């Protein structure tokens with residue numbers, strides 16, 4: 001079964017992202033072509049990158065890096081639920097992406113963003129990072145606006161069309177996760193990774 005992680009990128013107390021991730025998981029779990037699981041960056045508590053060797057070399061030394069590598073390795077694709085912080089990527093998400101390498105390679109990625117302008121600047125910053133990690137980011141995107149998809153900027157009340165946008169996003173990320181499967185087997189060896 002194709003398994004896709006919904007990565008909750010906000011780690012703040014009172015974060016709006018949790019309701020967004022639950023909404024995405026609820027709709028995704030009605031599908032029968034893939035399984036979806038929540039991966040909460042707040043629960044993974046990763047420090048800033050602290051490995052002595054670049055992650056692309058695959059020589060992870062810390063238990064927290066190895067644990068995160070095992071988590072990422074479990075999935076065929078990813079749906080990132082991300083806020084926009086200062087017109088870019090939340091630091092916790094950037095650290096989580098930077099920390100491992102081969103485990104991201106040849107997997108599909110999709111973005112659900114939110115913010116005053118739909119969080120689109122965070123996603124534009126994330127797309128070149130996907131290229132660097134050899135990930136295939138789908139075009140479909142859900143951009144949730146704090147003005148129209150949240151009541152009083154707090155309660156998540158998505159406009160009806162957002163469910164359709166999510167369905168398209170899920171179609172694409174599932175299709176690409178499956179299509180990339182031949183590239184993921186066998187798993188990359190250390191010598192085939194970039195330095």
Ligand SMILES: Cc1cc2nc3c(=O)[nH]c(=O)nc-3n(C[C@H](O)[C@H](O)[C@H](O)COP(=O)(O)O)c2cc1C
Nearest residue numbers: 010012015016017083084085086087114115116117
């Ligand atoms: C550190 C920080 C930076 C922010 N920068 C932006 C921004 O650049 N653009 C934007 O639309 N909203 C910005 N916001 C407002 C967020 O869209 C809003 O607080 C949202 O709820 C954050 O997601 P979260 O609650 O899941 O952490 C920022 C919020 C924080 C905490």
